[in-house]
Each structure stands twice: as C-alpha cells, then as structure tokens.
Amino acid sequence: MIRIGIDVGGTNTDAVVMDGNTVIAGVKAATSKDVMTGVVNALRKVLDAAGMEASAVDVVMIGTTHFTNAVVQRRDLAPTAAVRLCLPATASLPPMVDWPEDLRDVIGNHWFLAHGGNEFDGRVISPIDEAELVHIADQIRERGVNSVAVTAVFSPVSTDFERQAGEILAKALPDAHITLSSDIGRIGLLERENAAIMNACLRDLSRDVVAAFRGALADVGFTGRFYLTQNDGTLMDAEFAERFPVLTFASGPTNSMRGAAFLSGVQDAIVVDIGGTTSDVGSLQKGFPRQATVAVEVGGVRTNFRMPDVFSIGLGGGSLVVDGPDALTVGPQSVGYRIVTEALIFGGETLTTSDIIVADGAADLGDKSKVAGLSPDLIRKARDRIAFMLEDSVERARISADPLPVIVVGGGSILVEGPIAGLELIMPNHFAVANAVGAAIAQVSGEVDRVYSLAEIGRDEALNDAKARATEAAVAAGARRDTIEIVDVEDVPLAYLPGNATRVRVKAVGELHVG
Amino acid sequence: MSVKDAYPLLEADLLPLSIGAALLGTGGGGNPYVGMLRSRELLRKGATVDILPLEALPDDAWIGEVGGIGAPVVGVEKIEQGEECYRAMRAVEDVANVKMSALICAEIGGANSMEPVITAAQAGLPVIDGDGMGRAFPEVQMTTFFIYGAKPAPAAIADDKGNTVVFRDVVDMYWLERFARDTSVAMGAAAGLAIAPMRMDFVRRTAVPNTMTQALQIGRTVLDARARRLNVVDRVIATTGATLFFTGKITDIRRELKGGFARGEAKIAGSGDWQGCEGRIAIQNENLVLWVDGTPVIMVPDLIINLDLETGEPITTEILRYGQRVAVIGLPVHDLMKTPEAMAVVGPQAFGYPDLTFTPLALGPVHG
Numbered sequence: 075m076i077r078i079g080i081d082v083g084g085t086n087t088d089a090v091v092m093d094g095n096t097v098i099a100g101v102k103a104a105t106s107k108d109v110m111t112g113v114v115n116a117l118r119k120v121l122d123a124a125g126m127e128a129s130a131v132d133v134v135m136i137g138t139t140h141f142t143n144a145v146v147q148r149r150d151l152a153p154t155a156a157v158r159l160c161l162p163a164t165a166s167l168p169p170m171v172d173w174p175e176d177l178r179d180v181i182g183n184h185w186f187l188a189h190g191g192n193e194f195d196g197r198v199i200s201p202i203d204e205a206e207l208v209h210i211a212d213q214i215r216e217r218g219v220n221s222v223a224v225t226a227v228f229s230p231v232s233t234d235f236e237r238q239a240g241e242i243l244a245k246a247l248p249d250a251h252i253t254l255s256s257d258i259g260r261i262g263l264l265e266r267e268n269a270a271i272m273n274a275c276l277r278d279l280s281r282d283v284v285a286a287f288r289g290a291l292a293d294v295g296f297t298g299r300f301y302l303t304q305n306d307g308t309l310m311d312a313e314f315a316e317r318f319p320v321l322t323f324a325s326g327p328t329n330s331m332r333g334a335a336f337l338s339g340v341q342d343a344i345v346v347d348i349g350g351t352t353s354d355v356g357s358l359q360k361g362f363p364r365q366a367t368v369a370v371e372v373g374g375v376r377t378n379f380r381m382p383d384v385f386s387i388g389l390g391g392g393s394l395v396v397d398g399p400d401a402l403t404v405g406p407q408s409v410g411y412r413i414v415t416e417a418l419i420f421g422g423e424t425l426t427t428s429d430i431i432v433a434d435g436a437a438d439l440g441d442k443s444k445v446a447g448l449s450p451d452l453i454r455k456a457r458d459r460i461a462f463m464l465e466d467s468v469e470r471a472r473i474s475a476d477p478l479p480v481i482v483v484g485g486g487s488i489l490v491e492g493p494i495a496g497l498e499l500i501m502p503n504h505f506a507v508a509n510a511v512g513a514a515i516a517q518v519s520g521e522v523d524r525v526y527s528l529a530e531i532g533r534d535e536a537l538n539d540a541k542a543r544a545t546e547a548a549v550a551a552g553a554r555r556d557t558i559e560i561v562d563v564e565d566v567p568l569a570y571l572p573g574n575a576t577r578v579r580v581k582a583v584g585e586l587h588v589g
Numbered sequence: 590m591s592v593k594d595a596y597p598l599l600e601a602d603l604l605p606l607s608i609g610a611a612l613l614g615t616g617g618g619g620n621p622y623v624g625m626l627r628s629r630e631l632l633r634k635g636a637t638v639d640i641l642p643l644e645a646l647p648d649d650a651w652i653g654e655v656g657g658i659g660a661p662v663v664g665v666e667k668i669e670q671g672e673e674c675y676r677a678m679r680a681v682e683d684v685a686n687v688k689m690s691a692l693i694c695a696e697i698g699g700a701n702s703m704e705p706v707i708t709a710a711q712a713g714l715p716v717i718d719g720d721g722m723g724r725a726f727p728e729v730q731m732t733t734f735f736i737y738g739a740k741p742a743p744a745a746i747a748d749d750k751g752n753t754v755v756f757r758d759v760v761d762m763y764w765l766e767r768f769a770r771d772t773s774v775a776m777g778a779a780a781g782l783a784i785a786p787m788r789m790d791f792v793r794r795t796a797v798p799n800t801m802t803q804a805l806q807i808g809r810t811v812l813d814a815r816a817r818r819l820n821v822v823d824r825v826i827a828t829t830g831a832t833l834f835f836t837g838k839i840t841d842i843r844r845e846l847k848g849g850f851a852r853g854e855a856k857i858a859g860s861g862d863w864q865g866c867e868g869r870i871a872i873q874n875e876n877l878v879l880w881v882d883g884t885p886v887i888m889v890p891d892l893i894i895n896l897d898l899e900t901g902e903p904i905t906t907e908i909l910r911y912g913q914r915v916a917v918i919g920l921p922v923h924d925l926m927k928t929p930e931a932m933a934v935v936g937p938q939a940f941g942y943p944d945l946t947f948t949p950l951a952l953g954p955v956h957g
Contacts, residue, residue, distance in 0.1 A: 163749040163777075166627045166671030193777040194663050199749070227667050263666045264623075470899070470914070472838075577662065 075132045078296075079514025080116060081329055081507075082138040086485075087112040088510040089120040091131070097337075099123035100507035102485075109140060109283075113290045121294065128295035133586070137303040137329045137513040140283055141276050141319045145177070145373035150282075152221045152251075153182040154275040155214045157207075157243070158267065159190025159226035159235050163199055169225070169267055174374035181275045184219055186210045190235040191227030194525060194575065199227060202238055211246035221251045221277050223270035227263060229256035230523050251277035251317075258320060260523040261577065265378035272375060273320035280319035284312050301586070305381055307332045307362050307512070308519035309586060311552060320379075323372055326509060327354045327384040328363050333512030334481040335361045337502035343479045344471045344497070346464065347508070348486030350392040351408035355467040356384035357478075360561050362583075385470070389463050391486035392417065395425045395456050402455045404463060418444045427489055430456040437488040457491055465495045483508035519583040520547025528574035536578055537563060544582040553584030595645060595715070598638045598706060603628050605808025608903070610702035612807055612825070613800070615892045616906040617875035618699015618725030619661035623668055628706045636710035640718050640801050641691060648790035650690035652717060653678050654734065655708050656701040658746065658769055659779040661907065664700060670749035673781030674708045680745035680753045681783045693717040693792060695732055695784075697800040698725025698875075699905075704781070716801065723797035723923045724892050726935060727874040729769055729782070730762035733925045736934050737795040740785040741765040748776035797923040811901055821901020822916045830955040834879060834886055835868040835917040836861045836898060842909050844872075855909055857917070868917065870895070872906045877940050879917055887919040888942070890926040890935040891950045894918050921950040 081088045083105060090100040101119040106112035113136075121128060144150050156169035169185040170178050188206050191199040214222060222243055226235040236254040244252055253274040259266030284302075291300055302315035305324040315322065330347040341361040347354045357364045363382035370381040388406020392413040396403045409416040409424055416422035418429040419440025425448075431437045433445035434453050468480055472495075479498040482490050483505040493499045504511060522543040526536035545558050562581040598606075607621035614621075632638070646652075655674040657664065682689060689712070692705040697720040709716045721732030735741070742759040746769055754772055759765045765784075773780040807829060814824040826833055837857040844853035852873050859866035863881070871877040876893035879886055887893045895904040898914040926935060927949055937945035 160667075162670045162751070163779075164668040164670070166669050167623065167630065171626055171630065191667075193667065194660070197777070199667070199777070261662065261666050263668055264626075575660075 076126070076130055077514050078117070078120065078131055078134045079510040079512070080113060080134065080136045081326065081509040081513050082109060082113060082136065082140065083326060083509070087116040088507045089116040090504070090507050090510040090514055091120050091124040091126060092511070092514045097504045097511060098126070100504045100510065102507065110286045110290045113287065114293050117290065117294045117296075131296055131298065133298055134291060134296060134300040135303060135309060135513045135516055136287060136300060137325045137509065138283075138322060139326055140322075141280065142323050142372065144276060144279055145272060145375070148177055148180050148373075150279045151180050151275040152278040153184065153217070153219045154221040154223060154271055155184040155186065155217070155219045156267065156271050157186045157188060157210060157222060157224050157239065159188050159202065159224070159239055161187055161189045161200060163191065163227055164263065167264065170271065172264065172376060173268070177373060177375065181271070182217070182219065184214070184217060186213070188239070190239060192229070192232045192235065194228060194231065195527070196232055202235060204242055207239055207242045208246050211243050214250070215247060220249060221253075221274040222247065223253045223255065223267070223274040225255035225263070225267040225270055228261075229254070230259075230261050230266075231525050253277070258318065260378055260579070262378045265376055268375050269320055269377050269379060272372070273318060276319040277317075280316045283319075284316045288312065301516070303329055303513050303516045305379060306365070306519060306581075307516055308583060309516045309552070314551070323379060324381050327356065328382045329512030329516070330354065330483055330509040331356055331358055331363045331382065331384070331512065332361065332515065333508035333510070334358070334483045334502065336511055336515045337483070337504055337508055338481045338500045340479055340481060340500060343481050343500070344468050345481045345483065346468065346494070347484040348482065348489055349390045349484050350413060350486060351388070351390045351410050352386040353389045353464075353467065353484075353486070354384045354386050355471045356382055357471045362561060385467070387463060387467050389427070389460065389489070391426070391428045391489065393427045395427060395430055397452055397455070402452075402459055404456065404459045427456070427460060427486075430460075431488050436491065439488070460489050461491055461494070464490065468495045468497065517583045518548055518551045518553035518586050519581055520544045520549070520551055520553070521579070521581045522547065523577070523579045525575055525577050528576050533565070533576070536576065537565070537580070540578045540580040541582065544580040548582040548584050552587050554587045555584070558582050558584035593642055593644065595639050595641045598640055598716070600629055600632050602805055603632070605812055606702065606801070606805050607808065608811050609804030609807035610697055610699060611905070612811075612894055612896070612903040613697050613723070613804055613892065614699035614725040614903065614905065615875045615894055616872065616904070616909075617727065618696060618701060619657070619664055620905065621700050621703050623664060624700050624703025624707065627669070627671065628703055628710065631707060631710040638706055638709045639715040641715045642718050643793050643796060643798050646690055646789045648788065650789040651687045651786040652789055652792045653681065653689040653692045653783055653786055654695050654705075654721065654732075655692060655781060655783045656695040656704050657779065658729070658773045658782045659777075661700065663778040667749070667777060667779050669779065669781070672711065673747045673749060674704050674783060675711045675781070676747040676753050677745040677781045677783035678708055678712065680747065680755050681743055681785060684743040684745070684755055684757065685786050687786045689714060689786060690789070691715045691717050693796060694720035694800070696720055696722040696725045697797075697804055698722065701725070702804060717792065717796065718801045719792070719796035719798045720800045721796065723800055723926060724890070725875055729766040731935050733795045733797060733931070734784075734787060734792070735762040736931050739787055739791070739795075742785055744769070744782065744784045746772050746776070746780050746782045748780050752776065795925065797925060814901065822896050822898065822918070825896065825901060826918060826953070827956055829920055830952040831894070831918040831920040832950065832953045833916060834919050835859065835863050835866070835881055837863055837868055837915065839909060839913045839915060853906070857915065860914070870917070873940060874906065876906065878937065878942065878945065879919070885945055887950060888937050888945055888947060889940055890922040890931065890947075892920040892922060894920065919950050921952050
C-alpha cells in the first residue's frame with residue numbers, strides 16, 4: 075500500500091510517501107497563506123522525490139492545524155445555537171458561560187435550555203418536550219442560524235435524549251448542521267458542551283477545508299480516499315472529519331510523537347520534537363502519546379478532549395542565545411521562520427542556537443565562517459545550557475524510574491549533543507518529517523466512557539462490555555476487526571454512590587481498512 | 590488585612606477563593622470551578638455578598654449552614670438548578686420559625702466553600718468568615734458545630750426538581766448523615782443540604798475562624814507566585830506555615846469503593862531530599878495519612894495537601910494518577926479539631942486506624 079502523509083503546520087507543510095512501512099521520500103515546503111497552495115507544492119515535491127505518479131498512491135492522510143487556528147484567531151466561525159437538554163437541572167450556568175467574550179460574540183451567543191437529560195444512573199431528569207424543541211427550532215431559524223450543538227445531561231451514559239432531540243431539530247431545520255455532544259466528549263457537562271459548540275461553529279469551515287483538500291489532491295491527480303488525523307493519533311475519513319472538525323485539535327504534537335515511535339520502532343519512550351521556536355516533550359505509551367487528565371483550554375475555552383499530555387519549552391533551532399551579565403540564557407525568544415535571514419550563519423546579526431551548533435562543528439549549515447569568532451567558552455556555556463534545558467524537560471516527562479529511551483525528532487534535532495538525562499538517545503532516519511510520517515501511519519480508534527453499577531454486573535463483565543463497545547466503535551470508524559487492540563482501560567469508582575458505580579473508559583485501535 | 594473588618598466579596602476574589610478552597614480540600618471536597626462560575630454569574634447580575642468577622646453579629650442572631658451533598662463527579666455533569674441550598678435553607682427557617690442573619694460554610698475545603706456564597710447572594714445575606722472544618726471531610730457530622738453539640742434537626746435537603754425533604758426529628762448527627770446521604774442519592778447524587786439554625790454565640794465559640802480570608806490569601810499567594818514565576822510550593826509554605834513532608838513521583842494509585850466512599854492508596858517514589866524514600870498516602874475522598882518509609886508523619890485531622898511540584902496546582906484524589914510529580918505539605922488543623930470530643934469524630938480511629946495515635950503537627954514559621 076502506498077500512502078502519503080501530510081502535516082500542515084504554521085511554518086512548514088511536510089509530506090512523506092510511504093510504501094508499506096518504508097519511507098520512500100520526505101520533503102518540507104513552506105506553508106502558504108491559503109494553505110492549499112502549500113499542500114499542492116508539498117505533494118508535487120514529494121511525488122517527484124519518490125519518482126511516483128499520484129495514481130500509484132492508495133490513500134492520503136492529512137494532519138492540520140487549520141481548525142485550531144480558526145478558533146484561536148476567531149475567524150471563519152459560523153453563528154451557532156447551543157441547545158441543552160437539562161431542565162430543571164443546570165439552569166444556574168448557561169452554555170458558553172466561561173467563554174472569552176469575543177469568541178462568544180463571534181458565534182452569536184445563541185443558547186436555549188430545554189427539558190430532557192438523565193441522572194447518573196440512567197433515570198430521567200424530565201421527559202423530552204417536542205413542542206418546546208420545535209419552538210426553539212423556530213427561533214433558531216428566525217435568527218438565521220444554521221449550526222446547532224445539542225447537549226444532554228449525562229449523555230455519555232445514555233445518548234437517547236440527544237438523538238431524539240437531534241431528529242426533532244433536523245426535521246424542523248432541514249438544512250442545519252447538528253452536532254451531538256455525546257459523539258465528541260466525555261463526562262463533564264460544560265467541557266463537553268463547549269466541544270460540541272466549537273464543533274458546530276466549525277462546520278461551514280470544515281466543509282470548505284475538506285473540499286479544498288479534495289481539490290488540492292485532485293490537482294495533483296489523486297482521486298482516492300483521504301483522511302484527517304485526530305488529537306489521539308488516529309484517523310477519521312474526510313466525511314467524518316467534515317462532521318467533527320473539532321477532533322483535529324492538537325493533532326500536530328500527536329503526529330510527531332506517533333511518527334517518532336514508528337521511525338524508531340520504539341513504543342515506550344520520551345519524545346522530544348525540536349522545532350524552530352519550541353520543543354514539544356511528551357511520553358509515549360504503547361506507541362501512543364499519554365493523554366492529559368486535566369482540562370485543556372483551546373482558544374480560551376475549557377475542554378476535556380483527549381489531548382496528548384505534551385508540554386512546550388522555549389527551545390528550538392532559532393532560539394536566541396544571550397550572554398547576559400548574570401547568566402547565559404537560551405530562548406524563549408526565537409527568530410522563528412526568519413532564521414534564514416537573521417541567524418549569523420545566514421548573514422544576519424542574531425546569535426541563535428543553530429549558530430552555536432555550527433560553530434561547535436556539530437552541524438553543517440549556512441556559512442560557517444560567520445561564526446568562527448565565537449569564543450569556545452561561550453559555545454560551551456550555550457551547549458551546556460541547551461543540554462540542561464533538554465535534560466530538565468525529559469525529567470519532567472518521565473513517568474517511571476524505568477530507563478526509557480529518548481527519541482529526538484524535528485528540524486531542530488541538531489541541538490542535541492548526546493544522551494539526555496543519561497538515557498539512551500534515538501535519532502531515527504527521516505527525523506525532520508516525523509510529523510508527516512505520524513499522519514501517514516495513523517490508526518483508527520473507538521472509545522467508550524460509561525458509568526457501570528458493579529453491584530449489578532461485576533467488574534469483569536463491565537470491562538468486557540466496555541471493551542466490546544470500544545471495539546465496535548473502532549470498526550464503525552473504519553478499523554480492520556482482526557487488527558484491533560485495546561490500548562487503554564481505566565476504571566474510577568464514583569465517590570458516595572451506592573451499588574459500586576464505576577466510571578469505565580476503554581479505547582480500542584486498529585489498522586485502517588483499505589480496499 | 591484585618592480580620593476584624595467586614596469586606597465585600599468581589600468578582601476578582603472568586604478565582605483566588607476557589608484555588609485556596611481546593612488546596613484546603615486536602616485532596617477531596619469536590620472541584621470549586623462550577624461553584625466559582627455560579628457565584629460569578631450572581632455577582633455579575635448585581636448581587637452582593639459581605640464577609641463578616643465572627644465578632645460582628647449579636648449573640649442571639651441565627652446562622653444557617655448550607656452545603657452541597659452528593660458525588661463530586663455528578664456535580665460536574667448535572668450542574669445545580671441553582672436554588673437547591675437556598676430552598677433547603679428557607680425550609681429550615683420555616684420549620685424552625687426563625688430568620689437567618691447570616692450563613693456559614695460547613696467546609697471551606699473544595700466545592701462547599703462556594704455554596705454559602707451562592708445562597709447568600711440569592712437571599713441577600715452575609716457570610717461569616719469561618720467554617721465547620723477548616724478543611725474538607727467526607728461526612729455531615731464531621732464539623733466543629735456537630736462535634737460541639739449543634740442540633741441535628743430540623744434539617745432540610747432539596748434537589749433540582751423542586752423536591753424539598755425536611756428532617757423534623759433526628760436522634761443524632763450520625764442519623765442525619767445517613768438520611769441525608771440516602772436522600773441525596775435518590776435525588777440524583779447532587780442536592781443542597783441545610784442544617785438547623787445555630788445561635789451566633791455558639792458559632793463564635795465553635796467555628797474554625799477566618800477561613801474564608803485564609804482561603805482567599807492562599808489563592809492570592811498562588812496566583813501572585815505564578816505571575817511572578819516564583820516557586821508556588823515554596824510560597825504556599827512560606828505564607829501558611831505549612832511544612833514540606835515529601836516530594837516525589839506517584840508510582841501507584843489504587844482506588845476502591847467501600848461503604849459508598851472512594852478509598853484508596855497512593856505510593857510515591859521520593860525525589861530531591863527524599864530520594865530513595867517511599868511515601869504512601871491513604872485516601873477516603875480526602876488524604877488521611879502520609880507515611881514515609883513506613884512511619885506515619887501526618888494524619889487526620891491535620892491537613893495533608895498534594896500540590897503539583899511544578900505548577901503548585903492542588904491535586905484532588907480523583908485526578909491523582911501514575912507519574913504525577915507532587916509535593917506533599919502538611920498544615921496543622923485548628924485546635925478545635927484536636928480536642929478529645931473532636932478526636933472521636935475526626936481522629937485516626939474514626940477513619941479506621943485504631944493503631945495510630947494522633948501526633949499533631951507544629952505550625953512552621955509564617956512570613957511574607
């Protein structure tokens with residue numbers, strides 16, 4: 075199987091061609107303002123490098139920051155109505171209550187509370203009121219709003235209310251995009267509702283972006299299936315991505331960590347992805363990034379997405395090196411993409427980390443003579459500082475005393491001098507385009523997050539039920555059944571509840587079914 | 590700030606109050622985030638809440654105690670209708686035939702720090718600067734008020750749907766805990782509880798004093814340290830008189846349900862000054878005991894607080910997980926919680942550790 079992986083980043087659009095498990099070619103192209111031109115350029119370049127026609131490619135996987143950036147920059151967002159099924163509960167906090175005002179204003183601050191929703195144990199808070207929902211639909215239509223997010227209390231335990239309400243609203247608003255929160259998030263009403271609303275407000279954009287990706291691929295002669303990558307390192311097909319654009323949030327760091335695991339053949343490790351301005355550091359467990367457990371904000375909005383537990387430090391190939399009176403500092407300021415004009419080795423006047431590495435003879439980049447005058451003492455101090463920053467971040471990311479290897483990827487990998495924190499260092503082939511590789515090899519997943527009463531069915535039975543549901547969800551998402559593995563099982567007893575109520579989360583992943 | 594002065598609680602106080610309350614929650618008490626948002630909504634709509642020192646009101650003024658009762662995880666999904674505690678408080682007023690002059694927290698730790706603020710905003714009442722625990726505990730009877738003889742009835746519990754149940758005659762505080770717990774589960778594991786009115790002279794004698802102010806100050810210390818990029822853990826220790834007892838990385842976390850509570854144990858591999866040592870924390874919603882290399886070094890009712898080693902964020906027992914790097918600090922509980930009467934209700938024996946003898950912590954130096 076021939077596949078292409080593309081990673082559309084803020085500075086570079088990277089692309090790789092892979093034949094099975096072999097990387098045939100990898101390239102970097104500048105990201106263009108319209109994004110698509112950069113994608114077309116990267117595609118042409120990588121096909122050229124691989125000596126291949128687009129018709130030989132079976133499938134294309136794309137990682138993109140487009141939707142994250144749309145929310146962060148408050149652009150291209152559709153007016154959206156939030157409908158919550160809850161009354162009389164939850165009336166004290168309306169939808170979008172803790173959003174930044176500018177973002178709330180951009181999408182119109184349209185919200186409605188309706189009857190419906192469940193208790194923790196599946197009992198009904200109040201029955202659904204069809205007339206009430208039809209009346210809400212009338213108001214949504216009058217306001218000219220075409221995107222709707224529906225959230226019911228405890229919908230992760232029972233999705234019935236959201237589905238019913240979704241059908242009623244779809245009948246009354248035949249042209250509207252409708253997002254159900256239970257399709258996206260886990261327990262935590264405000265965070266799940268936030269995700270559903272952000273998803274709904276991205277639906278117009280996702281239609282355009284997915285069409286543009288399709289156009290870019292057609293432009294180079296590719297007419298097969300293509301996928302977008304999610305924040306948990308798995309894929310969604312183009313149609314699904316169009317419906318759930320919010321799931322692409324934070325897919326960039328995930329792709330580079332997954333790519334690092336693939337290129338090195340190591341499944342449990344610390345990954346350091348060194349770019350131009352920052353380094354992302356996280357830990358791999360079974361080939362997947364460890365997930366964050368606390369609420370993650372996107373564009374100022376609190377969410378409970380499955381986000382990789384990655385932190386950034388201000389260290390990259392373009393980081394400024396300043397030999398101050400008290401101490402030598404490295405970063406967090408960086409020349410970023412202007413490195414090609416501002417760094418000493420490229421004829422500029424700013425001392426960067428890349429200049430230090432070249433001066434030390436550890437890399438061949440730019441004009442070495444421009445850094446010949448740097449003192450050996452300065453070079454040593456800067457390299458020590460860089461080594462300290464890397465060591466400190468790796469120590470932070472370590473989750474056990476086991477001597478896990480450290481995998482270094484990204485364009486700024488030349489900063490690494492030797493083993494970090496005394497751990498085995500791995501710098502795989504094609505390390506500079508690990509993120510595009512991560513996109514190319516992304517798998518398909520299914521996840522459940524439910525509350526079980528262990529007094530009624532026992533722990534083993536509950537876990538088996540959850541695993542079966544996760545497996546079915548993965549198959550529904552396009553995984554080959556015979557490749558599915560359960561990669562994550564977590565059960566947390568719910569304090570104060572009788573009957574051993576326990577919240578179970580299970581994730582299953584499998585290889586993409588192609589054919 | 591002099592604790593002798595009343596002061597209005599402002600919107601800008603809510604974030605620091607919630608951070609301080611989470612820290613005093615000693616791992617439990619529920620997350621104050623939802624309560625903070627609810628308080629903020631009320632203040633933005635024009636409500637005002639004054640914090641009164643314990644000295645402010647006359648002896649015969651009636652004080653109400655309100656709080657949420659239920660499972661913390663339900664509280665983040667089925668958010669309150671909004672008037673649960675308010676209706677419970679009004680029901681108690683009706684049955685007792687008194688009017689409340691002010692409200693007070695059952696527990697300053699966790700989500701219940703915010704409930705009296707919300708009810709006070711709705712009822713137009715002030716909140717007393719103090720509480721019944723000086724921290725968080727899992728059960729209704731574990732307040733200084735009940736330990737020193739507050740009446741268990743009349744009490745009332747209300748839900749989101751308009752149900753209000755009044756407990757007219759209750760034999761003792763343990764029966765109240767049992768009835769209230771069972772009723773709260775029937776109500777969907779999220780309800781508002783109000784206990785019998787207390788006279789101000791009794792509250793003055795039995796409340797843990799100045800804890801609203803204390804939570805606010807802790808929260809401000811954390812925010813200030815973050816803004817100035819100082820070590821948050823060091824700053825919390827310096828300003829509270831807490832002592833650092835352990836630093837390390839969580840290597841095992843075991844949880845199970847016993848008697849309707851989340852019980853469990855966390856193991857921590859030492860780092861820094863505790864390199865090579867093993868820490869162990871017993872949990873029942875809150876942190877109960879810290880052992881270092883098998884020796885108990887902090888135990889209930891003293892406060893055992895886990896902070897994220899880097900950010901200083903309080904880590905509740907529900908989000909404790911493998912690999913977290915924590916600083917464990919200890920803070921002495923108020924003297925009202927150390928008497929023989931208190932030990933019977935909240936000492937190590939009351940939590941199922943018959944072999945432990947409570948060894949109180951000393952308060953460390955407090956500065957800046």
